[in-house]
Amino acid sequence: MALVDTFRALHHRGDVLLMPNPPDAGAAKIMQSLGFSALATTSSGAAAARGLPDGGLNRESALHAAAEIAAAVDVPVSADLENGFAAE
Numbered sequence: 001m002a003l004v005d006t007f008r009a010l011h012h013r014g015d016v017l018l019m020p021n022p023p024d025a026g027a028a029k030i031m032q033s034l035g036f037s038a039l040a041t042t043s044s045g046a047a048a049a050r051g052l053p054d055g056g057l058n059r060e061s062a063l064h065a066a067a068e069i070a071a072a073v074d075v076p077v078s079a080d081l082e083n084g085f086a087a088e
Contacts, residue, residue, distance in 0.1 A: 007076035010038055021080070023049040024065070025072035032073045040078040041066045059085040 001009075010017050019038045022028035023045030031039055044054040046065040057065065059081075066079040 003076045007038060007078070010076070019078060021045055022069055025068045028069045028072045028077075032075055036075065038076045038078065039069065039073060041069055041080050043080045043082050055082065057082075 017038060018036065019040040020031050020036055021040050021042035022031050023042060028039055043057060043062060046062065047054055047056040050057070050061070050065075062079075062081055062085075066077065066081070070077040070079075
């Protein structure tokens with residue numbers, strides 16, 4: 001099953017879907033090992049992990065941070081991309 005299908009199924013199983021927000025790939029691996037079936041990135045946490053304030057990541061940095069997390073785990077990852085950087 002593709003990750004998108006897995007993610008969709010997790011939303012329809014009738015119980016709460018807890019998705020913790022790892023700030024980096026290492027934390028994502030730990031969270032997956034604890035049994036979480038999906039993760040969500042955090043723009044604030046990703047920025048803080050890089051020594052930046054909330055909102056401090058540009059589009060490329062935010063995409064890179066989300067891609068690192070997604071590549072580190074075998075579960076679906078939902079990305080927090082601020083406002084989609086549409087204002088720019």
